[in-house]
Each structure stands twice: as structure tokens, then as C-alpha cells.
Amino acid sequence: MIAQIWALSQKTLILFFIISMLVFAKVEKIDDEFDGTYYYQTEHFYIANGMKMPYPEYRFRTTKTKDNHRIVMELNVISLGLVAVDDNNKVRIRCENGNIVVLDYETTFSHKGKSFGFMGSGNEAIxxxxxxxxxxxxxxxxxxxxxxxxxxxxxxxxxxxxxxAKKLIKILNEIIKKVEEDKK
Incomplete structure (x- = not known):
């Protein structure tokens, strides 16, 4: 009986931890002591997409400024195998209201030689x-x-x-809230 109660309390604690991680997205304030500016950024979040590779990972942050923060969206995606890097690489996000948000290519991070196994040895993150x-x-x-x-x-x-989609909306609303609080 005590073992069952203990197992149930452990499961409840784990469930509470998982729910709290999903419910409370972390928006962090980053201070730059060098030039006296700061910005906000969220944690990285994955678009689950089942088991399909690559896994898109995104976060929001603001521009580094003293007065007026603008919201920036970053998205990283790991491609299987080597890709030809080109300035036309981009991510396009189709939204429910019919609009398309375009994120332009910034850089490629090579993971070649950093991982092991057959699948991961030639991956790059765009x-x-x-x-x-x-x-x-x-x-x-x-x-x-x-x-x-x-x-x-x-x-x-x-x-x-x-x-x-709901997770992305929640995270975006949280960083918008920080920017609005900053204006006051």
C-alpha cells in the first residue's frame, strides 16, 4: 500500500513538473553591461511534427536596444546530409489567417564530425x-x-x-507582454 502511494506521488510530481514546463514559458532578460543595453529572449521550443526529420526549433527575442524593442523570430532546422548553402535558403510559415511569414537565411552551423552514428555524422543546422x-x-x-x-x-x-500552434501563440504573447511592460 505504501509503495503504491509512493509510486502515485512520484507520478503526480513528474506530471506537475511537465505541465509547469509547458504552461510557463521562460522569458529571460539579458543585460549587456558593455553598452548598457538589454534584450529579452525565450527558451528554444520544438515543433513536434511526429518523428519526421528535421525538427524545426524556434525562439523569440527582441532587438538589443535602450528604448524600443522589436520582436525577432529565429528558427533552426537540422538537415540530414550536407546541403549546398545559398542565400536563397529560407523558412516560410503559413498562418491560419492566410498570411505567410518569411524568415530569411542567416547562417549554417556544421555538425560534421561532432556526432556519431550513421544518421548524424553529416548534419547541418540552418x-x-x-x-x-x-x-x-x-x-x-x-x-x-x-x-x-x-x-x-x-x-x-x-x-x-x-x-x-497554441504553444507558439502563448510564447509570442509572453514576449509581447514583456515589451509592453517595458514601454510603461
């Missing part, structure tokens, strides 16, 4: 970024339904689940 306009923010807040990763002349589509 980083795309955009300073979001009011229209982009409105579109993202309407929800997302698909993400297209465009690398060279190929693309991969990812359907975003309702759960992922």
Missing part, C-alpha cells in the same frame, strides 16, 4: 531569422498550420499541430 512586422505578429497570433523549409532548390513541408 538558421533563419526575421525582425517581425506588426503584420507578421498578427499572422503568427492567428495560429500556424504549416512550415516550409526551403534549402537550395528543394523544400520540406511540416504540418504544425494545433498544440504546437
Amino acid at each position: 538558421k533563419c531569422i526575421a525582425i517581425l512586422t506588426e503584420a507578421d505578429i498578427e499572422a503568427l497570433l492567428s495560429g500556424i498550420n504549416m512550415i516550409r523549409i526551403e534549402i537550395k532548390n528543394e523544400f520540406t513541408n511540416f504540418n504544425a499541430s494545433k498544440k504546437d
